[in-house]
Amino acid sequence: MDKATVVVIGGGATGVGILRDLAMRGVDVLLVEKCDLVNGASSRYHGLLHSGGRYAVKDQEAAKECIIENQILRKIGTSCVEPTGGMFVRLDIDDPDYEGLWVKGCADSGIEAKPITLEEAFRLEPLLSKHVVSAYLVPDAAIDGFRMSWQNVESAKRYGGRFQTYREVVGVLQENGQVKGIEVRNTITGEIEKIACDILVNAAGGWAGKVAALAGLEVGVQPDKGTLLAFNQRITNHVVNRLHKSSDGDIFVPHGSITILGTSSMSIPDPEDTSSSREEVENLLAIGEKTFENLRDYRMLRAFAGSRPLYMPPGGASGRGASRGFAIVDHANDGLKGMMTIVGGKFTTYRLMAEKIVDQICAKLNVTEPCRTAEEPLVPEVSENDKKEARKYFPAFGTNLAATRLGPERFARVADSLKNHPEKRELVCECENVTLAEVEEIARDLSSFQINDIRRRTRIGMGTCQANFCALRSAAVFAKYGQDNGARDSIGQMKQFLQGRWKGIRPVLVGRTLREIEMTRALYELSFHVNGGKKA
Amino acid sequence: MKHSDTIVIGSGLAGLMAALTSARRGKKVTLLTMGSGSLSLNSGVIDVLGFDENHAFVESPRKGIETLPKDHPYKKIGMDMLEKSVEAFLAFTKEYHFPYRGSLDKQIMVPTAVGTLKPTCLAPHSMDGTGFKGCSKVIIVAVEGLKDFYGDIIKENIRPLLGEDLVYEIVTIDTGLTGGRDITTLDVARWLDHDKGMTTLSEALKPYAKGSETVFLLPQILGTSGHAGALALRGKLESEVIETTCLPPSVNGLRLQKIFYEALRDSGVDIIEDTKVLRAVRKGAKCTAVVAQAAAREKTYEAEKFILATGGFYSGGITMREFEHPKEAIFDLPVWFVPGEENWSNEQLFADKPQGFAMTGIRTDENLLPLDGNGKRVYDNVYVVGRNLGGYDFCFEHSGNGVALASAYKAAMM
Numbered sequence: 001m002d003k004a005t006v007v008v009i010g011g012g013a014t015g016v017g018i019l020r021d022l023a024m025r026g027v028d029v030l031l032v033e034k035c036d037l038v039n040g041a042s043s044r045y046h047g048l049l050h051s052g053g054r055y056a057v058k059d060q061e062a063a064k065e066c067i068i069e070n071q072i073l074r075k076i077g078t079s080c081v082e083p084t085g086g087m088f089v090r091l092d093i094d095d096p097d098y099e100g101l102w103v104k105g106c107a108d109s110g111i112e113a114k115p116i117t118l119e120e121a122f123r124l125e126p127l128l129s130k131h132v133v134s135a136y137l138v139p140d141a142a143i144d145g146f147r148m149s150w151q152n153v154e155s156a157k158r159y160g161g162r163f164q165t166y167r168e169v170v171g172v173l174q175e176n177g178q179v180k181g182i183e184v185r186n187t188i189t190g191e192i193e194k195i196a197c198d199i200l201v202n203a204a205g206g207w208a209g210k211v212a213a214l215a216g217l218e219v220g221v222q223p224d225k226g227t228l229l230a231f232n233q234r235i236t237n238h239v240v241n242r243l244h245k246s247s248d249g250d251i252f253v254p255h256g257s258i259t260i261l262g263t264s265s266m267s268i269p270d271p272e273d274t275s276s277s278r279e280e281v282e283n284l285l286a287i288g289e290k291t292f293e294n295l296r297d298y299r300m301l302r303a304f305a306g307s308r309p310l311y312m313p314p315g316g317a318s319g320r321g322a323s324r325g326f327a328i329v330d331h332a333n334d335g336l337k338g339m340m341t342i343v344g345g346k347f348t349t350y351r352l353m354a355e356k357i358v359d360q361i362c363a364k365l366n367v368t369e370p371c372r373t374a375e376e377p378l379v380p381e382v383s384e385n386d387k388k389e390a391r392k393y394f395p396a397f398g399t400n401l402a403a404t405r406l407g408p409e410r411f412a413r414v415a416d417s418l419k420n421h422p423e424k425r426e427l428v429c430e431c432e433n434v435t436l437a438e439v440e441e442i443a444r445d446l447s448s449f450q451i452n453d454i455r456r457r458t459r460i461g462m463g464t465c466q467a468n469f470c471a472l473r474s475a476a477v478f479a480k481y482g483q484d485n486g487a488r489d490s491i492g493q494m495k496q497f498l499q500g501r502w503k504g505i506r507p508v509l510v511g512r513t514l515r516e517i518e519m520t521r522a523l524y525e526l527s528f529h530v531n532g533g534k535k536a
Numbered sequence: 537m538k539h540s541d542t543i544v545i546g547s548g549l550a551g552l553m554a555a556l557t558s559a560r561r562g563k564k565v566t567l568l569t570m571g572s573g574s575l576s577l578n579s580g581v582i583d584v585l586g587f588d589e590n591h592a593f594v595e596s597p598r599k600g601i602e603t604l605p606k607d608h609p610y611k612k613i614g615m616d617m618l619e620k621s622v623e624a625f626l627a628f629t630k631e632y633h634f635p636y637r638g639s640l641d642k643q644i645m646v647p648t649a650v651g652t653l654k655p656t657c658l659a660p661h662s663m664d665g666t667g668f669k670g671c672s673k674v675i676i677v678a679v680e681g682l683k684d685f686y687g688d689i690i691k692e693n694i695r696p697l698l699g700e701d702l703v704y705e706i707v708t709i710d711t712g713l714t715g716g717r718d719i720t721t722l723d724v725a726r727w728l729d730h731d732k733g734m735t736t737l738s739e740a741l742k743p744y745a746k747g748s749e750t751v752f753l754l755p756q757i758l759g760t761s762g763h764a765g766a767l768a769l770r771g772k773l774e775s776e777v778i779e780t781t782c783l784p785p786s787v788n789g790l791r792l793q794k795i796f797y798e799a800l801r802d803s804g805v806d807i808i809e810d811t812k813v814l815r816a817v818r819k820g821a822k823c824t825a826v827v828a829q830a831a832a833r834e835k836t837y838e839a840e841k842f843i844l845a846t847g848g849f850y851s852g853g854i855t856m857r858e859f860e861h862p863k864e865a866i867f868d869l870p871v872w873f874v875p876g877e878e879n880w881s882n883e884q885l886f887a888d889k890p891q892g893f894a895m896t897g898i899r900t901d902e903n904l905l906p907l908d909g910n911g912k913r914v915y916d917n918v919y920v921v922g923r924n925l926g927g928y929d930f931c932f933e934h935s936g937n938g939v940a941l942a943s944a945y946k947a948a949m950m
Contacts (some may be wrong), residue, residue, distance in 0.1 A: 278859060278877045296857055395717070426683055426718050469684075469783060472650065476686035490689040491650060495886055502885035509881055509893055510859050518850040518894070519577070521931040524886070527579050527781040529654035531886035531932075534592045 003196035004030035004162070006361060007182060009169050009211055010204040011035075012042040013145065013347050016152040016163075017354030017373070018203055023161030024376070025362060025369035030195065031161070032184055034168035036453045038149040040205050042347060043456070044274060044306025046228055046253045046262040048239055049073060049143040050348040051086055053113060054246060056105030057098070062325050063109035065349050070139060072351060072374045073148070078381065079404035080148040084254055086140020087125060088113070089132045090243035091290060098244055099134060106138070113138050125236055129293050140239040142255050145347060146456050147405065151378035154407055165447050167193070172200065172215035172339070179215075179338035188449060188486070199361055202341040206271030206307035212341055217334050219341050220312035223271035225305050227280040228262035229508065232299040232464055235259040235292055242291055249287030256432075257463065258301065261288045268307060276303040276507040299512040301466060302504030311344035326353050328360065379407040386412065393418035395425045398433030405458060406438065414438050428477065429470040431463025439474055443481045450487065451478060451497040466501045468520050472528070491530050498524060539838045540566040540806070542948075543826060545813050545866065546845030546853065547573035550922025550940035552796040554843045557624065557948035559803035566806045566837060568813055568828060573793060574851055579756075579781040580789035581646055582625070582636070582941060584618070584657035585610070586934025591888045597657050597938070598640040609925040610935075612902050613942045621945030625658065632795035634762030636660055647753060649685055649782045651693030657938060662758055662766035663788065667776040671751040673703040675744045678755075680710040681719050684783045685755040694753075709740045724757040725787045728765050738772040745773040752777045756787040762795060811835075816842075816867045821916040826866065841917050843947045844869075845940075848897055848923035862896055867918055869906045872899045872926040890929035897926025904947050919947035 006022055008015050011033030022029040033039070052066030074081050090099050106113040113136045121135035122128060153163060164184075170192065171183035181196035204211045206223040234254050242250035248264040264280055281303055289295040311327045326345030332338075340360065345353045355371045362369070382403040391399045393415060403411050417424050417437040424437035442454045451474050454460060460474055461467035474497070475490040482488040498520065505517055525531045540563075544555040547569035555567040584597040585604075594600030601610045601618070610618065622640060629636045636658045638644050643655035645665040653665055661667075668674070674694070678687040687706035695704060711727055713719050727733035741752060752769075756779045759765025769777050779788065800807060814834070817825040825838040844867065846853025854871055856862040862871040874880060874892040881891050898920045899907045906914045921943040923930065930936035 278880075282859070422714070423681055426681070472684060472686075472783060475650075476689050479686070479689045479692065491652070491693060494650070499885050506881050506883075510856055514849040514856060514893065515852065518848075518931075521885070521891075521894070522578060522850070522936070523783060525931040526583070526934060526936065527654070527783070528648045528650045529652045530650065533587045534590070534888075 001181075001194045001196055002030070003181070004028050005197065005365065006030075006199045006201060007032065007195055007197040008201045008203055009182070010202070010207070011037040011163065011165065012040050012203070012205050013038070013149050013152075013350035014205065014342060014345065014353055015203040016149045016156065017350045018201055018342075018358060019161045019163065020152045020156040020159075021354045021358040021371060021373050022361065023156040023159035024372055025358065025367055026159075027362070027365065027367060029156075029161050030197075031163040032167040032169060032182070032195070033163065033165045034187060036165050036447070036449075036456060037153060037163070038146050038456060040271070041306035041308055042149055043145045044228075044304055045145065045226065045347060046251055046260045047142055047145055047255055048251060048253045049081055049141040050346065051138040051140045052109055052111045053086065053088055053102075053106060053138040053140065054241060054251075056109050056111060057101050058246070059325065060105060060109050062346075062349075063105065063111060065352055067109060067111045067139070069349050069352050070141070073143065073348070074141065076374065076377050077143075077148050077151060078377070080144045080151060080378075082142040082255065084140070084142050084238050086138040086239035086241060087121065088136045088138060088241045088243040089121065089128065089291065090134045091129065091131045092133050093131070093290070094242065094244040102243060111138060125238060125240060127235060127292050127294065128240070129291055131290070134243070136243070140241070142239065142253050143347070144255070148378070150457060151407065155378045166449060169211055169214060174215065174336060177335055177337055179336060188484070198338055199364065200339045201357065201361070202339065205309040205343075208309055208341055208343045215331070215336055215339055217331055217336060217339070219329060219343065221343050222310045222312050223268050223307035224310045225266045225268045225273060225307050226263040227276045227284065227303055227305040228260050229281065229284050229303050230301040231259045231261065232301050233257070233259065235295070235298060240291060247287065249284035250291070252288070252291065271307040274305045274307070276305050278507055281507050296511070299516075300508040300510075301513075302501070303507040304504050309343050328357050330360065382408050382411050386415070390415035390418070393425065395427055395435065398435065401433055402435070402438055406441070410441055414441050417441070428473040429458070429460040429463065431465055432459040434458045434460050436477065439477050440481060443474075443477050446483060448487070449483070451475065451493050452500050454478070455497070461497065461501060466505065466516060466520070467498055468516070468523060471497050471524070494524065495530055537836050537838060538566065540564050541839060542566075542841045542843065543568060543837055543839040544843045544845060545826070546847055546851070546922070547571075548845060548847050548851065548922060548940065549575060549937050550944040551843070551845035552793070552800070553621070553625070553941055553944035554845055554921055554948045555805050556628065556796060556799055556803060557945050558843070559800065559805045561948065566808060566839065567800065568808050568811050568826070568837065570810065570812050571851070574847060575789035575793040576786055577784045578789050578937065579646070579663070579786050580792040581656040581663055581781070582638075582658035582937040583655070583934040584640060584938030586643065586655040587932065589890075591932070593655065595643065596641045597643070607899070607927045609928055609939050609943060612900055612904065613946050614902070617946040617949070618938075618942040621942040622658065624945060625941055628799060629795065632762065632799060633764070634660060634791060634795050637664060647694065647778060647780045649690065649755065649780045651690035651697075653694070653697050654781060655934060660763055660766070660788065662763060662777065662779045663781070665778065667778050668698055668751055671702065671749055671776070673705065673746065673750045674698065675741070675750055675752045676704065676706045677741065677752055678706055678708045679724055679757065680708055681714055682721065682724060682755060683718050685721070685780070690753070690780070705744070707741065707744060709737060711736070720785055721756045721782055721787050722760070722785045722790070724755070725760045725765070728757055729759050729761065734765070734768055738769055741773055745775045747774055748776070750775045754779050756780065756782050760787060760791060760794070762791055813866050816918075821913070823867065823915055823918050841919070843919045843921060843944070844924055845921045845944065846924060850923050853924050854896065864898060864924070867906075867915065869898050869914055869918075869920070870908045872897060890932040894929035894931065895927055898924050899926050903950055904943060919950060921947045
């Protein structure tokens with residue numbers, strides 16, 4: 001039986017943050033995740049590194065946490081943050097009184113909100129609606145949730161932290177009111193395994209209530225679905241927020257070559273529900289086009305949704321009214337020693353949440369090492385010299401992107417492969433500039449079971465063509481290096497990968513997205529005939 | 537102002553076929569094109585009908601068509617016109633040294649770049665999977681540095697289809713075509729247009745050739761002109777050579793496009809490229825002219841008859857900026873669609889039923905003249921062809937180029 005001093009359930013930002021913090025303090029820790037890492041809300045959100053401006057009126061405690069963590073994450077995760085800056089704009093239809101409250105809220109929370117002239121605002125953001133009546137700059141930024149989380153894992157690994165993906169917790173083992181371990185189901189083989197531990201941390205986000213229930217406990221977590229739209233262009237330079245009481249569809253976040261518009265808020269019974277309806281898409285567009293009037297002329301890549309784990313203390317508010325703060329529950333108070341749950345919060349404050357709960361865990365374990373997660377960078381940066389050398393072998397302009405995706409060790413291996421094997425310079429994904437060498441590096445990793453796992457780490461399939469070309473190419477790589485029959489089933493992998501893209505495309509099947517999907521089907525259903533059909 | 541008998545808008549298979557057929561009837565034809573047409577994207581084989589409404593394989597396209605619903609484009613076109621269009625196409629490809637084969641009674645199975653066998657109706661000799669019959673060894677020919685053709689997965693997937701008892705071997709040839717960028721099938725095809733390339737390839741493959749025992753399976757690389765490349769290699773190896781379908785660019789589609797353009801020029805069709813048709817000029821029930829934008833100016837083209845081959849959603853002939861409001865861009869023709877979010881698409885991308893959105897298009901009468909929602913004719917001289925037609929899902933049933941060919945032929949003959 002596998003064992004660890006601490007087992008963490010949930011491979012989202014909070015879970016991997018705890019994994020890293022515990023490992024850095026010398027605690028033997030194992031994280032289990034029922035899917036791939038970063039598969040829930042930590043990647044299914046707008047990718048905004050909050051300045052705190054969004055919470056300046058409603059929740060100043062959250063706002064203060066945000067601005068402090070914002071500065072820390074820029075420092076420890078440089079390559080995960082795109083320092084776009086943020087802009088708050090008030091439209092003529094928005095309540096002018098709110099602006100005053102917001103300015104004061106920012107000042108009280110320590111957030112620098114710099115008023116700018118309209119002329120300056122239109123110069124910085126030429127596509128803004130002419131209905132904008134005032135504008136401020138704030139230190140918002142874009143952050144890559146996949147990369148940040150993976151870098152936490154890489155960091156934890158260096159300190160001995162371990163993780164297992166595709167392991168779903170199906171039982172909590174207990175004896176005389178003390179946690180003894182967990183039972184997990186390997187979701188690929190179906191086997192049941194046991195893992196012993198002294199302390200169990202439930203960091204399952206929207207699933208935290210379900211995990212607690214396995215131990216016979218009750219935790220008030222309300223999954224709250226947020227739907228977002230990804231556009232194929234960079235519509236804004238800055239993160240652009242509407243300066244009014246928070247509502248759906250009022251934040252635009254530019255990432256690389258795309259823009260994400262979010263977010264709706266809807267209480268749902270099941271955190272697995274990541275579907276988006278046409279109505280949700282229409283609502284987002286209707287509000288979004290108030291800030292950018294020609295929004296409908298841009299091609300939507302896809303809609304996606306995640307479920308926020310809103311904590312519901314007995315008698316609390318729900319939905320947008322609920323606190324974005326977080327809570328730590330020690331179930332010793334419910335009669336089960338050794339089990340703790342952490343819920344709520346937001347991506348921007350994941351590190352702080354981890355620090356707080358790890359402080360409590362360390363107190364139980366008599367570990368006195370202090371937290372160092374705010375000082376030490378997640379991964380060493382790839383040196384300028386190494387990048388310069390690698391540029392000789394990288395096709396197109398992918399060097400910097402690959403360096404930030406891969407980190408120094410993997411980058412060195414990929415650069416080496418490109419240098420010694422010119423045929424590996426082939427671009428598997430032209431949209432995101434991903435080379436064959438990089439896809440092979442990730443495909444060979446034991447945590448890759450399907451092409452989607454490669455996608456989350458390399459960004460193949462996430463750009464303009466939404467996998468039209470890289471589905472075939474990555475399936476061919478996987479057929480060679482995949483670790484099991486499922487991974488090596490090229491047609492099955494292609495269909496599964498394209499189906500994953502389809503899920504997000506379906507709700508936005510309008511405008512130019514229609515052309516793209518006609519192409520996808522013509523290639524795979526007609527030219528490659530992957531959809532079999534029945535014998536006559 | 538320019539006057540023609542017939543104006544054809546669009547240069548996919550439907551537009552090219554409509555222009556050629558009209559010109560061969562002695563009409564003065566102007567072809568207005570905006571992009572490069574969709575032939576460079578599809579494999580240039582003519583699927584007529586591969587699967588019926590229940591997704592069951594159709595052995596004979598002719599019989600399969602009988603089971604289609606009455607609103608399907610084939611039902612408006614009629615079997616007679618479909619047959620004649622196939623005859624005309626076969627004759628034309630033969631005349632231009634790129635003979636296609638096949639008939640409406642039987643499918644040809646074409647190997648694909650993922651190792652499946654795809655049913656089609658008309659194909660050139662070099663893509664006809666019938667050639668595998670009787671062989672004992674399949675040599676899969678990969679090309680060093682060529683993307684999108686992976687011997688391993690082809691071998692793995694085609695083995696159960698052609699037979700476990702056959703021997704499969706992958707041979708990789710080096711063309712020397714590198715130079716800092718990924719190469720495509722088109723690069724290799726151009727290399728094989730010349731003797732040097734063809735000799736290099738045939739010398740590399742000769743040691744594996746054992747007459748009728750071996751079949752060589754290649755990406756679409758055998759030259760850019762008709763069947764010349766395939767003939768040459770088959771002659772040198774004295775074995776069958778077969779090409780797969782592939783990701784764009786499609787060399788075979790381009791070969792077909794090339795002979796169409798040759799034939800159009802030989803027939804005196806006036807081809808105006810890079811021109812965007814903006815709107816139509818209407819007089820009563822007739823269209824008298826279309827206005828097009830060329831460079832910075834607008835230009836008017838008059839004609840007696842117009843054939844609209846602008847390619848539906850796929851090529852931008854039909855657009856839909858907002859849900860449930862599809863529009864035909866030039867004539868503002870009524871566009872029929874399946875209403876309701878739940879009917880618009882299937883949960884599965886690759887499903888056992890057609891996709892609702894793919895049925896979107898213009899409804900016509902039996903003359904291919906457009907109808908409004910009440911079944912009333914909208915124009916007396918504007919014919920709708922190809923992907924602009926509503927009521928069929930070309931991917932699901934494998935019918936795209938067949939509908940294009942037959943509707944274009946019929947529109948030209950009206």
